[in-house]
Structures are given as C-alpha cells and as structure tokens.
Amino acid sequence: MQYMLMIAEDESFYQGDDAEKRMEETIGKHMALIEEMEKAGAYVGGHRLQDADTATTIKYTSGEGVLHDGPFAETHEELGGYYIVEAADLDRAIEWARKIPVPGNGAVEVRPIWQD
Amino acid sequence: MRSSVGAEIAGARPGVIAALVAQLRDIDLAEEAFAEAAATFLEKGVSADNVPAWLFTAAKRKALDALRKRAAQAKHAADGAQVSEMSNVIQLPEAIPDERLRLIFICCHPAIALEARTALALKVICGLPVPEIARVFVSSEPAMFQRITRAKAKIRKAGIAFELPPRKALAERLAAVLLTLELAYTVAYQDAAAERDGELAGEVSRLANMVAELLPQEPEALGLAALVALARSREAARVDEAGAMIPLSQQDCSLWEAALIEQARGLLDQAAEFARTGPYQVMAAIQLCHAQRGVDGTTDWAAIVKLYDALMMMRPGAVVALNRAVALSNAEGAAAGLAALEELPKDKLQSLRPYHAARADMMIRSGRDEEGRASLSAALGLDPPSAERRFLEQRLGKLG
Numbered sequence: 001m002q003y004m005l006m007i008a009e010d011e012s013f014y015q016g017d018d019a020e021k022r023m024e025e026t027i028g029k030h031m032a033l034i035e036e037m038e039k040a041g042a043y044v045g046g047h048r049l050q051d052a053d054t055a056t057t058i059k060y061t062s063g064e065g066v067l068h069d070g071p072f073a074e075t076h077e078e079l080g081g082y083y084i085v086e087a088a089d090l091d092r093a094i095e096w097a098r099k100i101p102v103p104g105n106g107a108v109e110v111r112p113i114w115q116d
Numbered sequence: 117m118r119s120s121v122g123a124e125i126a127g128a129r130p131g132v133i134a135a136l137v138a139q140l141r142d143i144d145l146a147e148e149a150f151a152e153a154a155a156t157f158l159e160k161g162v163s164a165d166n167v168p169a170w171l172f173t174a175a176k177r178k179a180l181d182a183l184r185k186r187a188a189q190a191k192h193a194a195d196g197a198q199v200s201e202m203s204n205v206i207q208l209p210e211a212i213p214d215e216r217l218r219l220i221f222i223c224c225h226p227a228i229a230l231e232a233r234t235a236l237a238l239k240v241i242c243g244l245p246v247p248e249i250a251r252v253f254v255s256s257e258p259a260m261f262q263r264i265t266r267a268k269a270k271i272r273k274a275g276i277a278f279e280l281p282p283r284k285a286l287a288e289r290l291a292a293v294l295l296t297l298e299l300a301y302t303v304a305y306q307d308a309a310a311e312r313d314g315e316l317a318g319e320v321s322r323l324a325n326m327v328a329e330l331l332p333q334e335p336e337a338l339g340l341a342a343l344v345a346l347a348r349s350r351e352a353a354r355v356d357e358a359g360a361m362i363p364l365s366q367q368d369c370s371l372w373e374a375a376l377i378e379q380a381r382g383l384l385d386q387a388a389e390f391a392r393t394g395p396y397q398v399m400a401a402i403q404l405c406h407a408q409r410g411v412d413g414t415t416d417w418a419a420i421v422k423l424y425d426a427l428m429m430m431r432p433g434a435v436v437a438l439n440r441a442v443a444l445s446n447a448e449g450a451a452a453g454l455a456a457l458e459e460l461p462k463d464k465l466q467s468l469r470p471y472h473a474a475r476a477d478m479m480i481r482s483g484r485d486e487e488g489r490a491s492l493s494a495a496l497g498l499d500p501p502s503a504e505r506r507f508l509e510q511r512l513g514k515l516g
Contacts, residue, residue, distance in 0.1 A: 001275045003275075087275075088275075088277070089275045089276065089277035089279075090225075090227055090274050090275045090276045090277065091276075091277055091281065091285070092277075093275070094227075111274075112273060112274050112275050
C-alpha cells in the first residue's frame with residue numbers, strides 16, 4: 001500500500017534568533033530519512049512546501065468558489081511538506097512517520113492513498 | 117433442542133470468526149459468512165460431531181463464493197480463477213487454529229479511537245449484540261452501530277495489519293484489550309441466572325487467561341485473569357433453588373470452586389512481584405478477601421475498605437464509591453455505611469439498582485424498615501434481571 005505522511009508544524013519554531021540553524025538541522029534529518037527510505041525501497045516521493053502565508057485557497061460555498069489568501073484551515077500547525085511511502089501495512093507506515101523530524105510542536109497525519 | 121443448538125452455535129462463534137478473519141482478512145466478510153453458515157446449519161438441521169469445524173468450513177466456502185462473485189463483478193478474472201481453485205481444496209472439516217487472541221489485539225489497534233476499539237472487540241470477538249454494547253457504553257444503538265462500522269472500515273481501508281503485533285506494541289494495546297474483557301465480564305455476570313451469558317462468561321475467562329499467558333510480565337493482565345477466575349469460582353453459589361440471586365455475603369462457600377480461587381491467588385502473587393499495582397489487581401484483591409470466608413469463615417471488612425480507598429484513587433467513580441460504602445457498613449456498622457452513602461452525589465446513583473439495594477440493606481439493619489421498603493421498591497422499579505428481581509421480592513416479603 002501507499003501512504004501519504006503529511007507534516008504539520010508550528011512554523012514559528014523556525015523563526016527568530018537561531019532560525020537558520022534549526023532549519024538546517026531539520027533539513028539534514030529529512031535528507032537522512034529520504035536516504036533511509038530509498039534504501040528500504042519505501043520512498044515514492046515527497047516535497048517541502050513554502051510557508052503557509054504563501055498559500056491561496058479557493059473556498060467553495062454551494063459550489064461557488066471564492067479565492068482566499070491563506071491555507072484552508074487556520075490552525076497553529078501548518079502543512080509544511082509530505083512524503084509518499086510504500087508500506088506493507090499501517091504499522092510500517094507509522095514507523096516511517098515516527099522518523100520524520102518534528103523538533104517543535106506539530107503533527108504527522110498518516111493516510112492511505114486511494115487504490116482502485 | 118433448538119435452543120441448545122443455538123447455544124452451541126453461539127459458543128462456536130468467537131473461535132470460528134477469529135479463524136475466518138485470520139484467513140480472509142476482512143471482518144465484515146467473516147461475520148456475514150458465519151451468519152449464513154449458522155442459518156444453513158439451523159435450517160437444514162445438520163448433525164455434525166464437530167459443530168465449530170462444520171461452521172468454519174461452511175462459512176469459509178460461503179465467503180470464498182462471495183469473493184468470487186465480487187471478483188467477477190469487478191471483472192478481475194484472474195482473481196476469480198484463483199479463488200475458485202482455493203474453494204475446491206476445502207472439502208473436509210479442518211482443524212481451527214485459535215486466532216481469537218490475535219483478533220482481539222487487531223481490534224484494539226491504537227489507530228482506532230479507544231471507545232471504538234473496545235466496542236468493536238466486544239462485537240467481533242465476544243459476539244455481543246450491538247444493543248447490549250450500546251447499553252454498556254450508555255450510548256444510543258445507532259451511534260454504537262456507526263462507531264463499530266467505522267472502526268471496521270478503518271481497519272480495512274487504512275491497512276491495519278492482520279498480524280499479532282511485535283511484543284513491544286502489545287503493551288500499547290493492552291489497556292483496550294483489558295477494558296474489553298472487563299466489560300464483557302460485567303455483561304456476563306450482571307444476571308446471576310443468565311443462561312445465555314454462560315457462554316460469554318466461559319469465553320471471557322478463556323481470553324483473560326490467554327492474555328495473562330501471553331503477557332506474564334504485565335501485572336494488570338494477571339490481575340484481570342485473577343478477577344475473572346474469582347467470579348467463575350462462585351458460579352454455582354449465586355442462585356438459590358427458587359432462582360433468586362444470593363448476594364456474595366450469604367453464599368454457601370462450600371459451593372465455591374477452590375481450584376479457581378487458588379489460581380487467582382497464584383496470579384495475584386505473580387503480579388505482586390512487579391510492584392506495579394493497578395485497578396484490576398486491586399479489584400481482584402478485594403474479591404480474594406471475600407474468598408477468605410471459605411477458608412476460615414471470616415471476612416476482613418476493614419481490609420476491604422482500604423482496598424476500595426486505593427481503587428477510588430486509581431479509578432474514582434460512583435459505583436466504586438458505592439461499594440466502598442457497603443464495605444464500610446460491614447466494617448463499622450450500618451450507620452457508618454448510611455453516612456457514607458449520604459455523601460455521594462445522588463443524581464448519579466438514583467438510576468443504579470445496586471445503590472437502592474445497598475441502601476435498603478443498611479436501612480433494614482438499622483431498624484428503619486419503612487425506608488428499607490421504599491429502597492427495595494425503587495430497585496425493583498429499575499428493571500432488574502430475573503434472579504435479582506426474585507431476591508428483591510423475597511426481601512420485601514420478609515419485611516411483611
């Protein structure tokens with residue numbers, strides 16, 4: 001099965017004084033994780049996203065779409081990136097999800113990808 | 117005759133369902149196939165030496181037929197061919213591997229909401245009907261039905277594995293497994309004379325022992341197994357010839373099964389070595405104190421009150437507080453018990469039969485028959501199971 005691992009993080013963790021250092025550390029861990037996934041044949045894809053303030057959302061009311069400046073849900077944690085992994089079952093997918101670095105506050109959502 | 121066949125089918129259900137799920141990896145399919153097989157068994161008046169094996173084989177065949185139809189509908193000819201070959205192989209009753217433990221741990225996966233885990237396990241493994249589960253959770257039937265359906269769908273769609281998880285993950289699921297068994301045990305023992313629940317009590321006891329054997333380093337698993345063993349030890353002493361419930365303190369302890377009491381004592385000793393106490397160990401310890409009456413004719417009520425104090429710290433609740441008050445009334449007298457009852461929040465207790473029954477007992481012992489009578493009537497008004505109703509009526513009759 002394929003699973004999407006969606007990473008929501010509190011962006012403020014990467015702002016302020018040692019922002020750059022923190023970001024470098026996290027990215028380094030991501031690179032290592034991708035390497036590990038590739039070796040295990042689990043890596044299907046993934047991307048880092050720009051900050052949530054770059055997001056534009058089309059909000060629909062009864063099918064009528066209106067543009068909105070911002071992400072689709074206003075929360076403390078913002079979708080910051082995702083992985084798609086190949087895993088035998090949910091537990092294996094969760095094992096990968098647990099390896100995703102989230103040094104501050106956040107959440108990783110694990111969802112199976114629709115299969116026909 | 118038919119009702120005993122019904123009981124035989126009910127008794128076979130947990131093991132057969134678990135074995136089917138292990139092979140089919142689809143809970144709904146297993147349940148539907150079992151129901152069809154059971155219906156055929158009843159309709160045709162099949163006589164089989166080994167009812168579970170017959171049901172397993174028939175259900176598996178029906179499930180494979182259903183799968184083949186599905187595959188044909190989806191025009192997956194290859195899958196269909198494969199399935200049809202498999203169904204040809206299955207002719208004779210086969211040995212059913214015991215997969216219940218695996219199934220209960222699958223249902224208790226932490227990716228499923230806690231309440232749904234237990235509800236699902238009660239439905240699938242213990243075979244409790246949805247209305248009964250709704251009652252245990254004080255929830256509505258449609259809501260409970262929806263919760264269970266959603267949980268099954270999550271297992272299927274999210275790809276929750278049908279394997280027993282690695283040892284370190286077992287502990288993570290243990291709380292839900294133990295809660296499932298505790299609730300099933302509560303349902304099984306709520307009616308002293310229950311005929312239907314005889315099956316359930318046996319099943320809960322087997323599962324509790326299996327969990328304790330699988331995780332002997334988990335003291336709470338041992339505690340629950342001890343608790344269930346103690347309840348079982350009293351089965352023969354719970355009802356009189358007229359079919360009336362006999363309360364624990366008046367049971368003929370020569371009817372208690374000593375081997376089960378000793379088993380419970382052994383389990384609790386084993387649990388104590390870990391020095392990690394928990395509610396199941398405390399509940400079992402309370403029941404073990406009661407079992408002492410069978411040895412030397414005495415009950416150490418002061419010790420029981422202390423154990424309820426400990427239980428209140430771990431798991432505060434109206435029922436625990438009520439039981440503590442009952443213990444206190446025996447340790448220090450009815451007046452002390454009544455005083456403790458007075459302190460409890462009345463709104464929560466009014467709907468509990470044990471509250472009214474306990475209050476009646478304390479009132480009568482205090483010579484306040486009129487209030488005792490009122491409490492007995494209140495308990496009778498709360499739809500007691502038959503054995504308990506007879507007991508309450510007997511007491512009311514004695515008051516004149």
